[in-house]
């Protein structure tokens with residue numbers, strides 16, 4: 001990937017791109033929000049669950065939060081509420097504070113390659129863009145979003161929040177149908193037996 005050799009691209013953003021698989025505007029949105037949250041809440045990457053992120057979409061941006069903020073699906077400190085909004089709440093448990101970042105307005109390219117970008121935009125909008133054109137358009141938009149002042153992209157507000165519970169830790173038990181070990185709190189009662197969810201759902205429901 002040529003973008004990984006590009007010196008304009010910061011190292012931690014390259015990490016996001018490696019993890020995510022490509023550079024796209026979504027990754028930049030997530031990257032910018034993560035960096036800003038770390039700056040204003042004075043955070044380090046979350047090793048445990050001291051930082052929690054609530055993402056109001058399930059798009060590319062989420063991967064940047066996982067890499068930069070350390071809010072990961074495996075640790076349980078990444079909560080997805082897919083409202084289809086480019087908005088994120090970052091909660092610091094230590095400081096008992098949270099900020100919500102929400103995207104302000106329509107995107108407008110303000111970079112140096114305006115003419116080239118407009119041609120690419122038209123090609124993309126018409127559905128006639130080649131793969132290379134699409135890639136170039138994403139690159140230009142991404143670099144423009146990277147360069148813009150944060151305040152021009154996102155609105156930042158301190159917000160009230162309900163402190164999320166820590167990730168649930170429960171012992172495992174064998175499902176009484178398939179025998180597979182299952183987190184005890186996820187087992188369902190089926191005629192007095194404890195079934196895992198797939199077994200429960202494929203069994204005849206009791207009367």
Ligand SMILES: [Zn+2]
Pocket residue numbers: 020022023024026027060
């Ligand atoms: Zn992407």
Ligand SMILES: [Zn+2]
Pocket residue numbers: 175176177178179180195196197198199200
């Ligand atoms: Zn089962």
